[in-house]
Amino acid sequence: MRRIAILGSTGSIGVSALAVAAAHPDRIEVVGLAAGANASRLAAQVERHRPRVISLAADDGLAAAQAGMSSPARAGIEHAASGAAGLRAVATHPGVDLVLCATTGTTALDAVLAAIEAGKTIALANKEVLVMAGGLVMAAARRRGVAVLPVDSEHNAIHQCLHGRPAGEVRRLLLTASGGPFRGWSAERLDGVRPADALAHPTWRMGRKITVDSATLMNKGLEVIEARWLFGMPADRIDVVVHPQSVVHSLVELCDGSVIAQMGITDMRLPIQYAFSYPDRWDSRLPPLDLAACGRLEFSPPDPERFPCLGLAYRALRGGPALPAALNAANEVAVEAFLAERLAFTAIPAVIAEALDDAEGEAPADPVRLDDVRRAHARAIRCSRLRITELQSRR
């Protein structure tokens, strides 16, 4: 029996993870659920899955969720808390073996580190945690003998392709990118992109932040950084190929030139289930991949001119231990401003590039500590907000 906790249970990955749990009641027990603000959905999840520990971001949300539950569901909860303490309580509950981190942004970093210290297996769907503090998280996991299993579809694919292969056999990792909704758009047309355009992703249904990141290709940039930490692979051995059909989820090139790909339908229940079942494989009732119905599969190189965010991620990865944290923070601020229609789509990379310039001026600490990463994160947020205000005053 896998006894799981989900951080971010009401988001799109969390909901898919609970669908996997519901499909395997004999193999998965849901012990903990942590949500952000969606009290009514959390209450419904508690009703269905009967966890022992729950949390929400705020106290009033927690009260609303508890008010929305039946008394038997409420009686099954041993511990309910809110905020950072609540997230940590769910992540470290003694009844939990595996913690699925599916929150957005960097809110769950502390909880993930606490879960590692408590010896829990980590299934990671949130890439920002590794982008911000990949070196620290992986070092903590190694020290504690804890596995960090990737749920992000590309990394899950690579994890499947690598399965037990010695590092010396692997030459290169190839991440596929759908290319987002603006793949064929001209630079001029990109200038006029509105939030609604960016939120219409061609192949995957996801949250707002990650959908915009897919449109700028920053999502792929963050994934390159994520891959660097998950698989211990240097940046120059991680490449990106645009593959609009999202049938091949990613590939591994071996030392003899042979390339192994993982393919499947675009449904996150598949990688989530593999993380839950690993190292085993369980049956699933998901529809099979029908290659003949897929038709043509296309592959092309990403365009660094129209989509500079990918190059910025490589720059951050090569530039020193605190730069990815600055990149990630600046991106969060820029995407938020774009969604609020305070920043043009094509100005997102410019804001991030300035935050990297600013971060490069700081002498890098070696070895990097959590405080250094937090400082770089906070500094990049300030720098980007300032820049966005300047750009707005010019409009």
Ligand code: MG
């Ligand atoms: Mg992905």
